[in-house]
Amino acid sequence: MKRFSIILLCVVMVTTAFVAGCAKKEEPLAKKAAMLLSGPANDGGWNQLAYEGLMTLQNEKGFEVALTENVKQADHLQLLRNYANQGYKYIIAHGYEYGDALTTVAEEFPKVTFIQIGGVAHNNKNLNAVLFTSAEAGYITGVLAALMTKTNKIGLVGAVEIPSIKADFEGFKKAVADFNPNARVIEAWTGSWTDIAKGKEAALAQIAQGVDVIMANGDAANHGAAEAVRGTNVLYIGWSRDQKEYAPDNHIVSNVQSVSAILVNLVDKGEAGELKGELHIMGYKEGAQYLSEFGPQVPESVRQRVMQVVQDVIDGKITDFGGGQ
Amino acid sequence: MTAHEPSAARRSSGRIGPALRGIASSLLTPILAVLAAFMVGSVVIGVLKVNPLLAYGHLLRGAVGNLGQLTTTLVSSIPLIFAGLAVTLAFRASVWNIGAEGQLYMGALLAVWAGTALRLPAGLHLLVALAFGAAGGSLWAAIPGFLNARRGLNEVITTILMNYIAIWFVAYMIHYPLREPGWNPQTSQVLASARLPILIEGTSLHAGIILALAAAAVVHILLTRTGLGFAIRMVGANRQAARYAGVNVAAVTVVTMALSGALAGLAGASEILGTRYRLLEGFSPGWGFDAIAVALVGRTTALGTILGALFFGALRTGANVMQASTGLPVVAVYFIQGLVVLFMIAGSAANFVRKSAERRKEAGTVDRDTGSAAIS
Structure with missing residues (x-):
């Protein structure tokens, strides 16, 4: 009897959780940007750059932002689809390894703008690529x-x-x-x-x-x-x-x-309807790279x-x- | 480990039938472990200022909430089923195969080579690519098996070290001989004739799930209904006794490792031929290591391994949604995943200790039962 009541309790809890989860409906928002990083956001290097870029979108461009760190390759498709389904307008994947998944998901969500940094996947529609020189x-x-x-x-x-x-x-x-x-x-x-x-x-x-x-x-x-x-x-x-x-x-x-400079550049273009799925190559000339002191x-x-x-x-x-x- | 269940059931005079009682008691530990992990986890989530019930709602919805999520769960379980079976099979011969990760890399490598370099009719091409995948893992696992059988080298150490060799060898192959021309260090895509078909249009669910379940059935039959399976279990129970009984322990060890490696190789091959179609460095999120937890949670039975793999697949898939929907840091998700494993293993261990104590107590009266339990 005791065992049975434990199981019953468990079922009740799970059901409650399920209903609570379903009750929340995601409304599509105009200015939302999501980012996927293959490593930790505070690595002091490549991923932190991207994180700082995302923060710039939040603080200077008024975006609502979301971040997933330490993304594994096996989860690329699922995470990209999740964010696209949740009405994110821009989805940024930070690394060459996202190429295939971005190409697939960009096809499925033509209204979402995808940006790959550090890769070359672009489709002349809604998937843009940015390379540092x-x-x-x-x-x-x-x-x-x-x-x-x-x-x-x-x-x-x-x-x-x-x-x-x-x-x-x-x-x-x-x-x-x-x-x-x-x-x-x-x-x-x-x-x-x-x-x-x-x-x-x-x-x-x-x-x-x-x-x-x-x-x-x-x-x-x-x-x-x-x-x-x-x-x-x-x-x-x-x-x-x-x-x-x-x-x-x-x-x-x-x-x-500076990923911040790149993202601000691209998102400004995107908001003006001028982002058309190209490969952007950015470096010293564009101010995306510079020497420190x-x-x-x-x-x-x-x-x-x-x-x-x-x-x-x-x-x-x-x-x-x-x-x- | 489940074999002493019937004897326990026979002793009990409960109202539920013995079989039901057995199933219930083997499910109880995992359920309690999950419950405990989620309770401890909810404290952490609460500290991070997220409503735990809401977070778990997202977790559940993310795992099985709609067809898309459900199929994602199944897809992410496929490599775990194969790799979990690999660990389970080896474990039944008392061989610890910690090398499933390396074996699945070698399987993926050979499968992607067969899928890109060979030109064969559809169907046959797929079978050949799968066979290459199985062979890759099998050969890779046979080496530590042989070293163990012939030289007595500890397979825990050799299989771990073989992981590194495999992962770096595959990285070299991706960067140089098999590299697709262009920017990315990756192989070219597997030809359409060698891809596992998609089962439900509009989802990622591919035929690998059928193969994985079939593999589980084969492992179950092998272990319970064949002479080789009996020999494997005998070696697992007691090497010396098996040797005196006329079993060629060295041969059984090598064959077990080769079969185990073939299963791990299929884990890599099915992922490549079913979802990603090409190989990149770091393609596995550690399935080969998760497989050990899957096998332990599944109590090293074929059916248990399937359930364990589905559970871990669901947890992983749901966790991705929970992270994205609640903004919980990803570390919290790993924390909960770790807790579940910890409590499950603690629970299994407690159970095991209790059962062996019971057995010891009754050893005088039920000799026959313990004897049979030892080799099942």
Whole structure:
């Protein structure tokens, strides 16, 4: 009897919960934006950038926003459909891995505007893609590294070998070859967006080989690399956000990427009815990427040469960044 | 573990029939565990300033609320059923297959290769791709099986390490030999002739669910009605005794691991051929590891594994909706998922301890029963 009443209680609770859940009807809202992130929103890198972009939409453009972090590939379709069904006007997926799911779901919900950042999926209708020009940013930071190294050994620490980071590293190596042909670039991949220890190991191994400038591009790998250089004379170049706080005494510059600028740009176009499912490539010229402040170690002459390269990139005078995008 | 149920039932003089009593008592632990997890979880949700009942309403609605959600639940259960069966089968031979994750990666890899590179008529192409998937997982699992049988290497360690090799090997294949030309590091799409058909138009539900249920039936029959199954259970109960009884323990271990790996390989293959059609790095959210929990919750029986997989599939699918609808941080969702597993395993363990104590107490009088329980 006791057992039976427990089961009965359970049934009653579940039913109540079910009815409560069904009672709430979702009304379609005009200014709603949802975002999917494959990692945590506070990673200090790629995902945090996107999160800050979403917050900009909320605070400056008056959007109601929703966020799902740590999204697994198996859940892409379901989550995209959920948000589309709930009347979100813009759905932003932050990474190349959402391409297939976005293509499918964009077809099913023609009135919803989908945006893929860091990928190329677009359909000339309601699915837009945005790419950062990683190669030019790699080139620009590479120029600084080439001019700052004294040991002529430069380290690159990356996370997962995805196209944007590879393009970044290719551009970086091209710049080093152009500006300091004697310098050697040592590359390391940790294979993980979240493993700080591996990033540190990779950077320590490079320092042991005599590297005196390290550029890191890979979310948590950056934390690890910065931890490895703190307290040494090794210089640090950050990526994604201004990462001065990671290693204040070693940081000489960061390539800052602004998802906020991109989202504001796209949503403004969307609200004006001018967003038509194109592939947008954005970088220094569009203000979607820029250099942070230089560290005090960087002499005036070097600053001027780097800024000249930035200007040349913006003006289209330099176009060969090692073949990447 | 369920085999001592009949003897327990025979002793009882309750009004419910023995079979019903057995089912009820094996369902009670999971139900209580879920209830306990949701109660503790509701405290956390309350702290996060969301009404727990509302949140659970979204969870339930998200799991089974309409045809779309129900089919999503079923689809996400498919790899869990296959991988759960893989762990269950190995466990019955007292082999811990912690390598289902790596095996399902190898299965997915071979399936995607067969699905993209071969040109065969529809139907046959699908069968071949599935066979490649099963073979990929099977070979990958046979290696630790062989090392265990021949060299006595602990399969827990070797299967875990084989996971890393598989995941990185697959990553290499995706980035280089099998990479589709273009921006994304991914393979090209499986040809239409090798895809699992969609069962209900307008949903994602594919024929993999039928294969998964069939696989469960095969595992059940294998374990309960065949000589090989008997040998597997004998090895599982007592290796020494099995050896003295003339069972080739080494061969049974390798064969069990190979079959277990084939099931795990099908988990990967069915996901690729049924829903994603191409392979990307990190395609599995950890089904191979969830499978261990699924098998334990399912009390390492084929039917229990299906129920366990459906439950975890529903939890996962519903949790996505709950997160999106209530704005709960995703961590809270994982917290509840973890609690359910924890309470279920605690419940099963408590049950197991109680039952073995009972058995010990009555060992003198019901020798025959405990003897049969040991190898079922």
